[in-house]
Amino acid sequence: MKRRTGSVRLWAAAFWLLVWEGASLALAATTGGRMLLLASPVQALGRLLALAGTAAFWQAVAFSSLRILGGFLLACALAAVLAPLAARFQWVRDLLSPLVAVVKAVPVVSFIILALIFFSSENLSLLISALMVFPPVYLNVLEGIGHTDRQLLEMARVFRVPVSRQLRGIYLPAVLPYFRSAVSLGLGLCWKSGAAAEVIGLPAGSIGEALYTAKVYFQTGDLFAWTAVIVTVSVIFERLFLRLVDAAVRKAGS
16 A cells, blocks of 8 residues: 555656646747747756755855754743643733734745834744744644543542652643654644745845745746755654654653
């Protein structure tokens, strides 16, 4: 079954690559054979390999990754602190509820433009990614706490189990599966929102600046190459974080 699924995915990917190639050739025919409007897959791969051979490429990847992932970790840390408080105190939940609702409803571009009024563009992606990731992580952790086994908690109180052991043995096994799904969603959100913040804010030496430059000069090969970089880095870090969370889930379950 797994082999068949992998085969289907391979054929699906090949199909859409052929569609991309066909669209590139069709548009090239309208511009005298030059692929200005839409680079081909081969051109995009060539540009990616060429960019990867430069120091500026890796500096841009490091610049954006540190800030965007820093925003993700900041959001997780805030959620890990505020969600238990919201579960314990109703007034904390009521206080945070409008903020979470606003962040979920307002377009990210509005927050980016507003943030640029008060902050420099250098760390804008950190702020925006943290802002976008906080709601799903906070809500998932809060839901996980709400699904904690009440009978186990009652037994822990009766037998005077230390709070530290309650956290490790009762709360963590209940919360970590919810946190895992939030991590999977949040890592995608942080890269989308962080890249958007960089494209608008244009911090020097960032992936967002490279994307904007590619757009201005119709360098669609570079545009696809940098997009592939964002997707690749996002997938790599998602798998790494999920492995860490899965290991924590197994350890908590044992």
